[in-house]
Amino acid sequence: MTLTAVTGHRAKLGEGPFWDAPTQALYWVDIAGKQALRLIGANVQIWQMPEHVSAFIPCESGDALVTLSSGVYRLDLDSPGLTPRLTLFCVADPQPGNRPNEARCDAQGRLWLSTMQNNIGEQGEDLPIVRRSGGLLRIDRAGRVVPLLRNLGIPNTLLWSDDATSVYFGDSLDGTLYRHFIRSNGALDAPQVWFGPHGRGGPDGSAMDAEGFIWNARWDGHCLLRLSPDGKVDRTIELPISRPTSCVFGGADLKTLYITSAASPLGHPLDGAVLSIPVDVPGKRCTRFAG
Template identity: 50%
Template sequence: MTDIQTPLPDLRCQLGEGPFWDQPTQTLYWVDIIGKAAFAWKPAQNDFQKWTFDSLISAIVPRRNGGFLVALHNELAFFDPQTGEVTPFVAPDADHAQNRSNEARVDPAGRFWLGTMQNNIGPKGEGLAITEHSGTLNRIDADGTVTRFGENIGISNTMLWSHDGTRMFFGDTLANRMDVYDFDMTTGTIGNPKLFCSVEGRGGMDGSAMDCDGFIWNARYGGSCIIRFNPAGAVDRIIDLPVTNPTSCVFGGPNMTTLYITSAADDTDGTRPLEGALLAIETEIAGAPCHRFAG
């Protein structure tokens, strides 16, 4: 459990994020937001691909109809990996010009959820101050219909759904809290938010993964660790990592028991050699699957 692997030893991301495991093709996808790049890696064949974009990119997810949906700086677009063509789809946060895409996940029904935040990345990749909580939470249906469920969000992070489809988890890093919402899988609506967890002193809450027992594995940006929370929101265990800024995680591998962890070299002093690397831990606990976008 404590044996931490570096499966791609030469890869370092400025701001690695958004890991997605596609079980049918045994492929891991993730992005480097600052590096404006997306990656695909098939561990069994050690087949690695990289695509670069003209915009910040915070997520890449496969579509049921082929190709990908990508969350770019201020819009969602379709991406054809064969031609490299990027086709604009919808701009869920067009009324907040100061924002950028951040957290994104697909719910079990195939709807895309996008959380945004005030843009904190300059044109040369430099850091910009966050001065307002202007982020939003949006659901994007297969036909491009956008429904907004949240405003005044600092840094959107973590989107997960319970196995029975009745709860959704969503967090705000600047508020230092992850909330649990009542969720209606049929309509894709949320309500009645309640505090699920809040931890002081182990970095900021970032992206998460859920295992088959309903425990949430949360990356702690600046905290050099993953915290596993039990279904009641209490700390179950803390796993120390050899990076300062783990950003998110996802379960993958043939048995869905490998936890892949993205990290960021940005905002570090550079003294730890694995900053920005992709990490992998064999947990012996199966995780919940990711879902392709239905559009």
């Protein structure tokens, strides 16, 4: 596979890649660097956020959602990068000391947002995790918040089965990816262990391909694992980065895999870069927020 760094930007903690098929644009964030980034063609736009930002998701209305420490905000995409225009949309998790983490939209365009104890200092330094204070919430286009899970450590990965009866959800503190069945009323059944722990790093973000296989980024594992629908390792994709954090399928045919990453003590030249890799199977499209 040919790996390419798509820009010269290097993140402290790159995360949350989102491919917007209608505009052929890649969205992602640098959580610790407080940046929301968008790549269209060869042009990178960066909006400097006032707080840590974990996700950057375009909306059907033409603006975008950014998940900040104090709440979910709408970002005017026409506003300047150094003075972004932000409007509070909702406060999903009011618990002091928490921050948002993984966030994605389901097929209905509802935002599923996870939170965790904040583990990033003001200068981007790591803080120890001492409590499982995180949760998983679902937010509709009107800003209504429905709690789904609680007592989470480091929530990562949010993917849904084709029939929308299951959600795949991980907790890096457990080293495990879980499967939850979704009840008819929208609540989640108890978790079932789907994959892990595994010796190649901890589970971080993931993407699903058209065959229902999950491509999971392995923090400190230098690789991605392609996992079969029954939770077995189908393939290991070695990477020249220490800490891959997540991935998404993009490109005109959805056969380019974009991989975000974080800086690491090993200081590899591509740590913090967004990498692209051509793959032999297309992925599933990302869904914009419905509001």
